[in-house]
Amino acid sequence: MGKRKCYEDTGVVDLSAQHRQQFASYYAELRRMAWVFCLGLAIALSIEFFGRILFLFFNVPVYFFFFFSAVALVIFGSVATYILFRLRSSTLVRTLICCGVAVIIVSQVYDVLLSWNLFPLLGFVQENRVTQFILSILFATGFTAVFASFYISIFETHRAKIEAEYRHYLLQAEQEERKKIAAQLYASQQALRTLIEANPESLLLLDTDYNIVVSNSSAHERLAGGDPALENKSLLSFFTAEQTALVHNCFEKAKNEGSICRFEMERFGKIYDCCLCPIQDETGRIQQYAFVEIDITARKEIERTQQSLTEYLEQQILTRTEDLRQVTKRLEDALTLNKELITVSPVGIVAFNDEGFCVVANAAAEEALNLSLEAFFETNFMDTINLIYPQLGEALDIALKTETRSKGELHIRCEDCGPVYNEYFLSPFQSEDKAHVLLILKDVTEQRLAKAQLEKERQLFENAKRLSELDILTSSIAHEIKSPLSIILMGTQSIQHLMEEYPPDREMMNHSLKIIDRNAYRSLDILQSLSSVCRMDNHAPHYEASAAKLVHDAVSMCPYRLYENDIVLHLSCDDSLSCYCQPTQITQVLLNLLNNAHEAVAELEEKWIRLEVVRSLTTILRQFL
Structure with missing residues (x-):
């Protein structure tokens, strides 16, 4: 406790000299008090002895x-009281002295009153023995208090001497410790100077007027361009007006708050992180400032690059997040739409996993397979299908094992509505790392019935068309046959007339017979052409046929229609041309071409058809309309 108090009182000055000066003044004061005490005591004793x-x-x-005696006592008491308070005695000693002196004065006053025979004025004091006893006790107490205070003062003086010796010992120990601390401080200062000089950053030690006390080479280079004479120069002289205001505000803040102040400053194209640290003594008073400049230009560039990259990444993240949100929304909409489509779809949709359990099924599937909802979800769907529809179950097993798409038709006999035809499609897919199969059922009963009805109607139409063509062909052939038959009839009539003559004209008869014969062959030729055209034998043999013969057979079927509609037919055919074919089919093709050409030009003003047969590398027959 004494060591700490002594350290706090002495501060940083020489403690031994201050201690000696303090104790010298203290002992001088004691000597003065001793002379005053001796002089007062001598005067009091002299007056007492004189009386x-x-x-x-x-x-x-x-x-x-x-x-x-009273005067001597007052002088002695006054001197003792003065010395007592002057020497800063304890409260106990001062109380005892004051009480003792007061009691003695009271006793002396009592003796004076007794000697002067003034008790008639205070008769109660003389006559009251209790009061006299109390005054005697007070007198004894006063002398006891005076002597007790004297001995207490002796003990306090002895204790003060011991404490002084102890403080002297502590002072010597503290001086030794201060010497060690001073040596360590010197070593620390040397190490600090080395660190300051070796520090790659600018480091300055400033006094309270902002003048440079210590600086390193980096500070010389940054502040003065390598000028070594920085000491005792003001730090503010190296900055611009704006920078000076900034640094001065930082100094004021550090001075007022007593804390480290940091700020950034740009100078000569570089950015510095500046740190101002106040150095305080044990009383809290600022002695110096430490000023550090750290070049953070590269770090700022990196920070700007990182900030730009961060902003870019944040923008990209926001963009991607928005895209993902839109995609998620579209997916959710698509899922909702798919669920709605699956629910309301007239096509039966069923999805099941490789274990055979159904995961999706709509009402159309229930109706198509004629199964209840429990059969889909509460039991194994594959087992149910294998039991009721073995053909479909086999196809489902194949689709699961081979992971190939397939399709087929499922025929269900319904007692209420008759046969039902369902076309099914199987498509394997993966979901949640499990194999699944999508079964799509489409009711094609109406299509099958419509297709059958359409086929029936098509056959009826083909028959009607054939009958119509046959009617047209028959009328044309009838007209073609009618001419030769009329000629034959006229020839026979002519021969009959010639035979009635006598003698008959044989030359005319031969001429008529030739005409009959030629027209009979012509009728036969027409009938043969009709027979070849109407014959539908797809397995007839192929052979070399004359192109002119093919054209003649086709043209002989429709000259009446062309003549009836005033259509001119131009034929160009080389008799030497032939082709390897089925003549009937080629004749039918030519006949169809002529019929189509007839329909195409029937409404035109200038009606003509040209059929030309030429030799070509790619074509045997070519028709020009």
Whole structure:
């Protein structure tokens, strides 16, 4: 405790010299107090002895003796009280002295009153023995208090001496410790100077007026361009007005708050992180400032690059997040739409996993397979299908094992509505790392019935068309046959007339017979052409046929229609041309071409058809309309 108090009182000055000066003044004060005490005691004793001598040898009245005793007592008490308070005695000593002196004065006053016979005025004091006893006790107590205070003062003086010796010992120990601390401080200062000089950053030590005390080479290079004479120069002189205001505000902040102040400053194209640290003594008073400049230009560039990259990444993240949100929304909409489509779809949709359990099924599937909802989800769907529809179950097993798409038709006999035809499609897919199969059922009963009805109607139409063509062909052939038959009839009539003549004209008869024969062959030729055209034998043999013969057979079927509609037919055919074919089919093709051409030009003003047969590398027959 004494060591700490001494350290706090002495501060950083020489403690031994201050201690000696303090104790010298203290002992001088003690000597003065001793002289005052001795002088007061001598005066009091002299007055006391002077009063006693007058009383004993000169027979003065006794009250003179008491008067001199009272004066001596007052002088001695005043001196003792002065010394007591001057020496800063303890409260106990001062209380005892004051009480003792007061009691003695009271006792002396009592003696004076007794000697002067003033008790008639205070008769109660003389006559009251209790009061006299109390005054005697007070007198004894006063002397006891005075002597007790004297001995207490002796003990306090002894204790003060011991404490002084102890403080002196602590002072010597503290001086030794301070020497060690001073040596360590010197070593630390040397190490600090080395660190300051070796520090790659600018480091300055400033006094309270902002003047440079210590600086390193980096500070020389950054502040003065390598000028070594920085000491005792103001730091603010190296900055611009704006920078000076900034640094000065930082100094004021560090001075007022007593804390480290940091700021950034740009100078000569570089950015510095500046740190100002106030250095305080044990009283909290600022002695110096440490000023550090750290070049953070590269770090700022990296930070700007990182910030730009961060902003870019944040923008990309926001963009991607928005895209994902839109995609998620579209997916959710698509899922909702798919669920709705699956629910309301007239096509039966069923999806099941490789274990055979159904995961999706709609009402159309229930109706198509004629199964209840429990059969889909509460039991194994594959087992149910294998039991009711073995053909479909086999196809489902194949689709699961081979993971190939397939399709087929499922025929279900319904007692209420008759046969039902369902076309099914199987498509394997993966979901949640499991194999699944999508079964799509489409009711094609109406299509099958419509297709059958359409086929029936098509056959009826083909028959009607064939009958119509046959009617047209028959009318044309009838007209073609009618001419030769009329000629034959006229020839026979002519021969009959010639035979009635006598003698008959044989030459005319031969001529008529030739005409009949030619027209008979012509009728036969027409009938043969009709027979070849109407014959539908897809397995007829192929052989070399004359192109002119093919054209003749086709044209002989429709000259009447062409003549009836005033259509001119131009034929161009080389008799030497032939082709390897089925003549009937080629004749039918030519006949169809002529019929189509007839329909195409029937409404035109200039009606003509040209059929030309030429030799070509790619074509045998070519028709020009």
